[in-house]
Amino acid sequence: VHVSVSNQAQGPTAASVRQLYDSMAETYDNIDEEAFYANQYRVYRRHLSSHRACLKGRLLDLGCGTGLQTAAVAATAREVVGVDLSPDLLNKAANRCRGLANVELMLADATGLPFADSSFDAVISYGEVLSHVVEYDKPFAEVSRVLKHGGTFIFSVLNKWYFGLVYSPADAGRALVTAGGQWQMWKCEDDRGHPTEMRLRTFTKAEIDALVTRNGFVVYGRQGIHVAPTVFPMGLQRRSVWLDLVFRKLGRLDDLVAQYRPFANWGYTCIYSSRRS
């Protein structure tokens, strides 16, 4: 998967999201092959380990994919439930979590979770899962319902405003005349190397603030990803191994700056740490 184009797009159906991820299940974990994902998942790992203290008890990994974070949090949580739309990614997660007695994996949609009210101590959702959902209010309402009061909800979404927009005048123009976030189209490849596309929604900080507030959460932290690298056109990183290396180094800069405002809000991605009030 790689970002090469962002363009006008409509949101996807749950069926198309499932089909897309099923079609890339074999290659999904090749994260280290591209600077973009190497940077992103390094930040996720650091973020997860710095939040270990709030990730205890019974945990939900919403949109767990191949279980990268599920397996990581299983070491400290009493119990972890990973849910996802894609059966093929869930199979990969099952392989990864084999032998972890406190992990359960389920096929479920974030817009209607099959869990009792207040049945989780914390919920994590890394990998811009919520940027895949057309009715994005529903997962927030569902997490609010299944999370205990005082519980932690960590999620990442794409930002509407990021440095890279200057390289995409059509997108930037549309962003300027559109209130709120937009659907973008990413060009990617399936397991057989065939071109496919992914539709992802960006959010403004104000939209996220409104969403969390109306669903009973209070944000206490924001961490940007792809802040420094997006000062250069994102497509460049795929041109040569040297440019890939430069982007990996630029990604390291994010480790230093992206937890501070205003940088957190200028990354292509932002991780929000929130608490259920």
Ligand SMILES: C[S@@+](CC[C@H](N)C(=O)[O-])C[C@H]1O[C@@H](n2cnc3c(N)ncnc32)[C@H](O)[C@@H]1O
């Ligand atoms: C980029 S992947 C992230 C997976 C994992 N959290 C990670 O960081 O590797 C996005 C995941 O969200 C899942 N997803 C998208 N929409 C969903 C929904 N409505 N309900 C459950 N999972 C969903 C996809 O199937 C996919 O596994």
